[in-house]
Amino acid sequence: xxxxxxxxxxxxxxxxxxxxxxxxxxxxxxxxxxxxxxxxxxxxxxxxxxxxxxxxxxxxxxxxxxxxxxxxxxxxxxxxxxxxxxxxxxxxxxxxxxxxxxxxxxxxxxxxxxxxxxxxxxxxxxxxxxxxxxxxxxxxxxxxxxxxxxxxxxxxxxxxxxxxxxxxxxxxxxxxxxxxxxxxxxxxxxxxxxxxxxxxxxxxxxxxxxxxxxxxxxxxxxxxxxxxxxxxxxxxxxxxxxxxxxxxxxxxxxxxxxxx
Amino acid sequence: xxxxxxxxxxxxxxxxxxxxxxxxxxxxxxxxxxxxxxxxxxxxxxxxxxxxxxxxxxxxxxxxxxxxxxxxxxxxxxxxxxxxxxxxxxxxxxxxxxxxxxxxxxxxxxxxxxxxxxxxxxxxxxxxxxxxxxxxxxxxxxxxxxxxxxxxxxxxxxxxxxxxxxxxxxxxxxxxxxxxxxxxxxxxxxxxxxxxxxxxxxxxxxxxxxxxxxxxxxxxxxxxxxxxxxxxxxxxxxxxxxxxxxxxxxxxxxxxxxxxxxxxxxxxxxxxxxxxxxxxxxxxxxxxxxxxxxxxxxxxxxxxxxxxxxxxxxxxxxxxxxxxxxxxxxxxxxx
Numbered sequence: 001x002x003x004x005x006x007x008x009x010x011x012x013x014x015x016x017x018x019x020x021x022x023x024x025x026x027x028x029x030x031x032x033x034x035x036x037x038x039x040x041x042x043x044x045x046x047x048x049x050x051x052x053x054x055x056x057x058x059x060x061x062x063x064x065x066x067x068x069x070x071x072x073x074x075x076x077x078x079x080x081x082x083x084x085x086x087x088x089x090x091x092x093x094x095x096x097x098x099x100x101x102x103x104x105x106x107x108x109x110x111x112x113x114x115x116x117x118x119x120x121x122x123x124x125x126x127x128x129x130x131x132x133x134x135x136x137x138x139x140x141x142x143x144x145x146x147x148x149x150x151x152x153x154x155x156x157x158x159x160x161x162x163x164x165x166x167x168x169x170x171x172x173x174x175x176x177x178x179x180x181x182x183x184x185x186x187x188x189x190x191x192x193x194x195x196x197x198x199x200x201x202x203x204x205x206x207x208x209x210x211x212x213x214x215x216x217x218x219x220x221x222x223x224x225x226x227x228x229x230x231x232x233x234x235x236x237x238x239x240x241x242x243x244x245x246x247x248x249x250x251x252x253x254x255x256x257x258x259x260x
Numbered sequence: 261x262x263x264x265x266x267x268x269x270x271x272x273x274x275x276x277x278x279x280x281x282x283x284x285x286x287x288x289x290x291x292x293x294x295x296x297x298x299x300x301x302x303x304x305x306x307x308x309x310x311x312x313x314x315x316x317x318x319x320x321x322x323x324x325x326x327x328x329x330x331x332x333x334x335x336x337x338x339x340x341x342x343x344x345x346x347x348x349x350x351x352x353x354x355x356x357x358x359x360x361x362x363x364x365x366x367x368x369x370x371x372x373x374x375x376x377x378x379x380x381x382x383x384x385x386x387x388x389x390x391x392x393x394x395x396x397x398x399x400x401x402x403x404x405x406x407x408x409x410x411x412x413x414x415x416x417x418x419x420x421x422x423x424x425x426x427x428x429x430x431x432x433x434x435x436x437x438x439x440x441x442x443x444x445x446x447x448x449x450x451x452x453x454x455x456x457x458x459x460x461x462x463x464x465x466x467x468x469x470x471x472x473x474x475x476x477x478x479x480x481x482x483x484x485x486x487x488x489x490x491x492x493x494x495x496x497x498x499x500x501x502x503x504x505x506x507x508x509x510x511x512x513x514x515x516x517x518x519x520x521x522x523x524x525x526x527x528x529x530x531x532x533x534x535x536x537x538x539x540x541x542x543x544x545x546x547x548x549x550x551x552x553x554x555x556x557x558x559x560x561x562x563x564x565x566x567x568x569x570x571x572x573x574x575x576x577x578x579x580x581x582x583x584x585x586x587x588x589x590x591x592x593x594x595x
Contacts, residue, residue, distance in 0.1 A: 010315050015308035061308070089321025090425050092590055098320040099312035103428055116350035125346055128339035129427050160353060 016096035071230035102183030126176040148175035344440035366449040412438035413486030417494035424593035435490035470552035484581030538563035
């Protein structure tokens with residue numbers, strides 16, 4: 001516990017967070033063209049027909065502290081990724097608030113880099129988008145490429161990203177995002193991709209990031225990687241926070257529930 | 261299944277509540293109240309908002325002040341430049357001839373327009389070939405500059421949702437970066453313009469320098485337009501389907517392939533109608549570039565107060581668009 005409690009300084013506070021998606025379903029059944037028209041006319045006055053509300057996160061509250069690595073588990077569609085996006089400030093909350101220390105960064109396997117550009121240019125572009133300076137990127141460029149292991153099988157970094165396998169692309173994205181010291185880093189399923197060798201390396205890197213006084217969130221369906229990297233786990237189900245506690249207890253409860 | 265287990269888990273967790281670390285929010289309480297235990301530490305009893313204030317935490321995803329927003333944008337200036345250049349390069353990355361298309365595309369465009377409007381329809385009534393062809397080519401490229409900035413603005417947010425949802429940066433970077441891309445595209449096109457202009461006997465002279473302030477003002481105007489439509493397009497992506505019709509109408513009303521004053525000359529319309537048509541921003545910037553480059557396109561082709569309007573449009577749309585875009589900063593990428 002002592003390791004987790006170090007300093008006891010909160011970095012993320014979620015206060016009764018609700019998130020609602022509004023989805024344009026295109027048509028609302030009968031008379032779709034006129035329905036679509038009336039939808040356009042009625043914009044701004046409540047929810048028009050043809051717009052479905054999806055209540056993805058319902059009243060989640062927790063406090064995360066400096067130095068913690070927090071796993072987020074739950075079945076598909078339980079609101080894990082949505083919650084991380086809200087913490088990152090990328091999705092606005094319907095009600096409730098998220099308070100953060102500094103700017104949290106979200107690292108997802110589908111974070112967009114540009115497929116038509118070479119890996120080389122994507123490293124620079126990704127770094128700049130994260131707010132690194134050109135000098136910082138030049139300094140860390142070698143590390144990023146080495147860490148990603150893209151060049152292990154020949155000079156791939158100077159080829160366009162569209163020629164990469166999905167595992168290679170995911171590895172490069174992770175390497176770029178992990179190159180910066182984040183106050184709060186959120187990782188969405190990143191460890192599920194890549195081969196075993198890369199998984200071990202990224203687990204090491206996550207531990208390193210934790211040491212640099214950050215807080216790490218990890219969304220994963222791989223209970224082993226949660227156990228290996230996290231000290232605390234949030235269990236979400238249907239958008240609600242079911243359990244919040246030490247890894248072993250929550251993960252075994254989760255395993256019992258899912259195998260039953 | 262799950263709800264049956266939660267109370268058990270809760271009892272299990274209770275010992276840890278003492279050290280102030282863990283709190284359990286249970287969904288099993290019937291009255292809807294949150295079953296949270298306050299840690300007995302020094303922070304005990306602090307509401308989340310108070311705790312956040314104590315440690316200097318800020319609300320995630322809140323809109324910064326306008327000054328702060330400008331500062332953030334300035335910090336990302338390298339990203340804006342790199343992104344626009346990357347987009348420009350990516351355009352032709354699959355073509356064999358690669359970057360040669362940057363110049364070849366506008367050249368072919370000019371040829372097609374010349375074939376249709378110059379040879380078949382003879383739209384240049386009364387204008388000599390030496391004037392009409394540079395007139396037409398200049399008009400097309402200068403209008404395309406505005407048109408494509410606008411279109412790129414509409415798609416700026418919906419077309420980059422992955423980026424918007426994954427990374428945190430001031431969203432205005434995207435529309436600005438796209439109009440920067442169009443500016444670079446225009447500079448390639450200007451190579452064609454210069455070749456055509458010189459080819460028809462208009463040699464470089466001092467007035468050519470006027471092209472620089474004109475295009476700078478047009479760039480500010482375009483960026484403002486891209487920001488306005490960037491916000492509208494993020495809320496209503498359908499605009500991308502609608503805009504081509506609007507820009508085409510705008511193009512025909514702006515005198516890209518004919519002179520507005522020339523076309524209205526024998527229609528007996530009041531002079532102010534001609535002035536109003538010529539004060540439309542696209543027409544203003546086109547006419548100023550033509551005035552600068554073409555020897556025989558003189559002062560009489562420009563509406564009154566032309567520079568005042570050129571500056572006015574840039575300032576009003578540029579600043580207005582920026583503020584309008586910033587007002588919805590926290591809502592981009594939602595849903």
